[in-house]
């Protein structure tokens with residue numbers, strides 16, 4: 084099975100995805116890392132040099148390549164992945180999607196020292212500005228995220244919690 088993690092920047096998709104894949108003994112792919120590998124440029128360089136539209140096309144292409152290559156994996160998407168180029172439809176059709184729903188104040192705590200490496204959050208000089216940006220972003224994205232069949236609202240969603248959610252879903256679906 085393909086398990087896809089979606090959610091806001093800072094939700095923990097990359098961190099949880101890696102340990103979850105290890106726990107299942109399946110490959111882990113981080114979509115941002117895949118894009119960097121394919122393009123031979125950092126995410127920031129792609130945003131600044133080529134613009135967001137170019138990045139979103141790279142992201143959509145990389146997603147399709149990953150789905151074609153891996154029948155079984157845990158995939159950490161980027162925060163915007165489900166919101167562009169019919170990517171959410173692809174995720175819903177080809178695997179099981181889990182939304183990591185983390186409250187904005189917790190996202191601020193996690194990202195306030197790391198926002199500069201995330202181009203969409205880079206121009207946020209302090210925690211208050213970061214919180215405003217994250218709230219605006221979530222408001223625009225929530226309708227995509229909420230279409231995931233699975234959701235984890237625990238402040239820290241461990242591999243064990245996810246495995247229980249997936250097992251319960253698989254026996255009822």
Ligand SMILES: Nc1ncnc2c1ncn2[C@@H]1O[C@H](COP(=O)(O)OP(=O)(O)O)[C@@H](O)[C@H]1O
Nearest residue numbers: 091092093094095096097098099193238239240
């Ligand atoms: N469950 C957690 N509790 C506290 N901090 C976390 C948790 N998961 C991730 N983090 C931290 O939050 C930041 C963003 O995590 P990351 O996995 O890169 O999120 P995403 O890929 O969703 O943007 C990192 O500094 C990471 O160490």
Ligand SMILES: O=C(O)C1=C[C@@H](OP(=O)(O)O)[C@@H](O)[C@H](O)C1
Nearest residue numbers: 091092093115161162163201202
């Ligand atoms: O929210 C977004 O649009 C983005 C989130 C980032 O991934 P993370 O969610 O892993 O930080 C990365 O794909 C890019 O900077 C754009």
Ligand SMILES: [Mg+2]
Nearest residue numbers: 096097159160
């Ligand atoms: Mg990530």
